[in-house]
Amino acid sequence: MALTRAEREEFLAEPHVAALAVDAGAGRAPLTVPIWYQYESDGTVWIITKRQSRKYELISAAGRFTLMVDRLEPTIRYVSFEGPVLDTTPATIEQLREISARYLPAEKVDGYVDADWKNHRDEMVVIRMRPERWVSSDLGTV
Numbered sequence: 001m002a003l004t005r006a007e008r009e010e011f012l013a014e015p016h017v018a019a020l021a022v023d024a025g026a027g028r029a030p031l032t033v034p035i036w037y038q039y040e041s042d043g044t045v046w047i048i049t050k051r052q053s054r055k056y057e058l059i060s061a062a063g064r065f066t067l068m069v070d071r072l073e074p075t076i077r078y079v080s081f082e083g084p085v086l087d088t089t090p091a092t093i094e095q096l097r098e099i100s101a102r103y104l105p106a107e108k109v110d111g112y113v114d115a116d117w118k119n120h121r122d123e124m125v126v127i128r129m130r131p132e133r134w135v136s137s138d139l140g141t142v
Helices: 005-013 054-062 093-103 106-120
Strands: 018-022 031-035 045-050 064-071 077-090 124-129 133-138
Touching (some): 018 054, 031 054, 054 064, 064 124
Antiparallel strands (some): 077 124, 077 133
């Protein structure tokens, strides 16, 4: 059964790893990779990546991307959404800390952020997207 908007928002607010998919060009299947994401209360989604990454190159060229988030328990549930890039900005250490705290145990956040910021701060960008199309289901409610 499809999820309501409130159920989607509640699900996306949980720290699930997403599968990012983006057009990889003629003759190629979409690039699909796991990624951390942050879901904002206004419906905006953002990710952090490096300017030199293949996903950044492809997202920049396509101007849009898809995220698919799922879980297996207590029921199989997924939300997939796609939309245009709203903007791309240099990442801040606060954004890196926010997304890291969403996924890592509290005692690991500072070490991870310090090392990643020290080694990659000039390369990291935040890409914000506003979902336009949604597909969702909870297979435990069928």
